[in-house]
Amino acid sequence: MTAKKILLQLDSDSMASTFDAVVATDSGIDVLLRQSGVTPANVTPLVHGLMFTRGGDKLKSSAIFVGGSDVHAAEQVLAEVCKTFFGPVRVSVMFDANGCNTTAVAAVLSAMKHLDVADKSATVLGGTGPVGLRVARLLGNAGCNVRVGSRDFARAQKAIHSVSANVERHLLTPVLTTTQEEVATALEGASLVIACGAAGVTLLDEATLDASASIRVAIDLNAVPPAGIESIAVHDAAREVNGRIQYGAIGVGGLKMKIHKAALKALFESNDLLLDADEIFAIGTELLASN
DSSP: OOOEEEEEEEEEEEEEOHHHHHHHHHHTOEEEEEEESSOGGHHHHHHHHHHTTTOOOGGGGGGEEEEOHHHHHHHHHHHHHHOBBBTOOOOOEEGGGGGGHHHHHHHHHHHHTTOOOOOOOEEETTSHHHHHHHHHHHHTTTEEEEEEEESSSSHHHHHHHHHHSOOOOGGGGEEEOSSHHHHHHHHOSSSSSEEEETTOOOOBOOOHHOOOOOOOEEOOOOSSSSSSSSSSOOOOOEEEEEEEEOOHHHHHHHHHHHHHHHHHHGGGSOOOEEHHHHHHHHHHHHHHHHH
């Protein structure tokens, strides 16, 4: 008898994400166990309860999803989850707190549909947040020269330091983007701009974007008005405007959902996967190649 697919959803918020639960259900999970208020202190019994009830080949039918709106808190939970494993006694894990990995992957892959990013320059606005850091990392690993933008130059420098553990340092440059004049400078010669800033802040206005002749692809990941890039609508999906391709948050969202579901399904192929940004990017790349 085939073991049922059980997914343990570990969420650091006081109420576990309904969004993540619905995606899990739509991905063919048989049993979803939702836990809220998860901290590093209470992780161990939850994980042990999942993996000690099954052994051998049946371990791959159990998996863990680590989420929550606070990415830093979720990263601490993830680290504690990994500490509970020993030898072959473990289960596969996916990390996507606040959609940080699937959103970053979908944004980069959307850009790569239209642009070979290797040896090109890209500007990541709001580059110090969880999504921005992952976008910079994925682009850098693809050989792109990435300008990591922030309204606080020290934060941009710190962000580059954190990303450089995975990306060659020379591919990353901190840039100050407090004013539109500074944003214009950060866009000079760039082929791609991705806005990853917090909701409610316009990072790039229409006039500055239109004046940046080198930009071939512009992506805004903010779904809440006002737009992060002023001239991009949330539903834009490969819309051509003034010679450039534009994507809004919902335009990227369709691919994000497909990648999220594909990653969840991959969890049950073995019991030793850890799906973080790079691994989810590989899944997304394979998904696009097969379509």
